[in-house]
Amino acid sequence: MMKHMLKLGTAFVFSGALLLSPYGEASAAASIKVHYIDVGQGDAIYIKMPSGEDVIIDGGNKGKGDAIVAYLKKQKVDDIEVLISTHPDADHIGGLDEILDAYRVENIYAPKVKHTTQAYKDFLQAVKREGKTIKTAQAGVKLPIKGVSAKFVGPVKSYSNSDLNNWSAVLHVTYKKNTFLFTGDAEHVSEKDMMAKKQTLRADVLKVGHHGAKTSTSSTFLNTVKPKHAIISVGKNSYGHPTSEVVTNLKRQKANTLRTDKNGTIIITGNGSSYAVKKSK
Numbered sequence: 001m002m003k004h005m006l007k008l009g010t011a012f013v014f015s016g017a018l019l020l021s022p023y024g025e026a027s028a029a030a031s032i033k034v035h036y037i038d039v040g041q042g043d044a045i046y047i048k049m050p051s052g053e054d055v056i057i058d059g060g061n062k063g064k065g066d067a068i069v070a071y072l073k074k075q076k077v078d079d080i081e082v083l084i085s086t087h088p089d090a091d092h093i094g095g096l097d098e099i100l101d102a103y104r105v106e107n108i109y110a111p112k113v114k115h116t117t118q119a120y121k122d123f124l125q126a127v128k129r130e131g132k133t134i135k136t137a138q139a140g141v142k143l144p145i146k147g148v149s150a151k152f153v154g155p156v157k158s159y160s161n162s163d164l165n166n167w168s169a170v171l172h173v174t175y176k177k178n179t180f181l182f183t184g185d186a187e188h189v190s191e192k193d194m195m196a197k198k199q200t201l202r203a204d205v206l207k208v209g210h211h212g213a214k215t216s217t218s219s220t221f222l223n224t225v226k227p228k229h230a231i232i233s234v235g236k237n238s239y240g241h242p243t244s245e246v247v248t249n250l251k252r253q254k255a256n257t258l259r260t261d262k263n264g265t266i267i268i269t270g271n272g273s274s275y276a277v278k279k280s281k
Contacts (some may be wrong), residue, residue, distance in 0.1 A: 040235030065098025086184030137169035178270030212242020
């Protein structure tokens, strides 16, 4: 539906019960559905929360926004409750201005670090056009989502302005027995700092940090997270992502590893106890 229009709720019957969310939509038997969207070399994640809220984490590179918006419209997203920019790198923030222009967004979160790139400036201008202010994404901040625990576990401290990856907003989500960790581009330094601060990191489903770069996803970090499923958001690149070190670490952890460059958009649905995995290719 068009931006600024109110949601029109439709009730669906599931297992003989009529379940409506506070947003006027069926709760789909209260499942959490996470879409790791294939945007090439970059990150873009869409989460449909159990109570109906729509959450976006990152928007891929510049020029990917329109494709993400088209994907969201296919999912019947008509507004966004939470939009998160994990950090200012262009392959994460690049398409967020187009998403902001296409949708009414209630809450916008980003770490308190600035950048000088055009992609970052375009993001700030889009936030201004939306008439919103950016809320700080940092450890301890909870998202206004019903029926789940959704809390930032990183960054736990300030880093230098040149250390953008470690500024990454890291989000932990728990729905009953389903657990997810979204790491942005957080590297070993941030991983170590989060562990030292005893943040909640254990998660069945891990969005692998920094597209599988060797500077992220240490064996110690994996031993803390203990993922059953690991998603690498990656495309054609000259960096060697994902690196053999990270792939080996994930194999040792016996994680079911999926990659957007090989598997396309990946959708993981949690019903509160188990998971269903769907690949587009």
